[in-house]
Amino acid sequence: MLRFNFVVPVENIGSMLDIPDIQDELDNLGEEYEIEVSQDASTPDSINAIAAGEADMALVTTESYGNAIAGEAVPGGMTAIATDFWDAHPDHFGFEIYSEPDSDITEPEDLEGADLGVNATGTGIHAVYVKMLTELGLDPDDDVTYQEQGFATFLEGMADGIIDVGIFPGLYAVEPRNEGYTEVFSSQDAFEEEYPFAYVVAGNDALDDKEAAIEAWMEDYVGVIDYIYNNTDEVSELAADHFELDEGVVNEFLTEHDFYRDFGIDTAAMQEIMDELDELGLIDDSFDVDEYATNEYIEPHLDQLDI
Structure with a gap:
């Protein structure tokens, strides 16, 4: 069983893997792994869930990721394995x-x-x-x-x-x-330029103990990204029903005001935002992002995207 936690439905792409009709589009679910998806109030709560052994993976954001790494909040550590979205892109939504x-x-x-x-x-x-x-x-x-x-x-x-x-x-x-x-x-x-804001992270213990399952999940994760953005009307209806949201709101977000999406990890850009958060006093100390992030899980599947 893989356990994934998120905060905001729909815009945190991993949340969509909780929708039964979207699960039907996944190749590996049910054969290579089972999934349990949970919603938290904030990304520090999601990190606490990983630290407590209650979640394997989660969607986290800049400050919570940086503090978790700098403060060694997760026993055994954690690693960013994908990017969910960027903030402040001039041609896309920014907070x-x-x-x-x-x-x-x-x-x-x-x-x-x-x-x-x-x-x-x-x-x-x-x-x-x-x-x-x-x-x-x-x-x-x-x-x-x-x-x-x-x-x-x-x-x-x-x-x-x-x-x-x-x-x-x-x-x-x-x-x-x-x-x-x-x-x-x-x-x-x-912010002067766009920066990677939200990341999919996994506890290192989960990467060690459930590596094959996480690899299979990542293939499905990339597949569902492709499905979402090529079937937005259908997905808007499914997501609105599942998360009890207004369908028009979901569709407007996905089609007109979505964040910039680039799912691989740009470690140089991540390093810049971590250094900036350190300068702002928001994390205890910066660190070498290359030691806490990897593209090895998502990179083999990125060529299947057609969005």
Whole structure:
């Protein structure tokens, strides 16, 4: 049994392997491995699950990955084995930060003293805020307050006065974008260039004990990527039903406002963002990414992609 944890449905591609009709498209599932897919509130929770032996693989983001490696959070260690998506690409979606339509917060300089909605500190989401606040000369610890709650509750949190702004991943950004909320900034405004944001990681113990199963899963993972992007209307309907989402929202995300996807691991680009997080004080110390990432599992299958 392989156990995979994710945070945001649909945009975390591995989440789609939980949908029965998509499982029917997988060649190796049921013969080479079985799969259990679970949702966490944040990527640090997913890392804790790997550390506790409750998950074999997970979707994690920049800050949580960096802290887990630098802090040796997972007994036996963990390794990035694929990239899920990049952030801040000029031609693709980047995290969008919104306030209410009538809010006095209309630009990043207005964030001083604000309550910022975040699913959890210690995540790549949190790092986007910190990067922008630092660029503005604000103290990301003392000049704002972070309020942790689920992405799906951010609009309600604004209406209730709990948060002043929220940072929205692609799936959850559809509603505020279409409902006239004020975009305060996006991650393209904070970062000079695109960077790999979300990674599929595996505990090293799982790579040792379940290597053949993970290899078979990776073949299916790449296959389902190809299926998703060549059958978006059908997949939108399946995902909306499975995750109890609006079908139009899912389809708009997949077809118009998706992140930049490049599934192999660019270790040089990963190294740059880890070094930047170190400079921002978000991880204890940078490290040699080449020692904690590999393309050996995904590279043999990338040529099957036709997207």
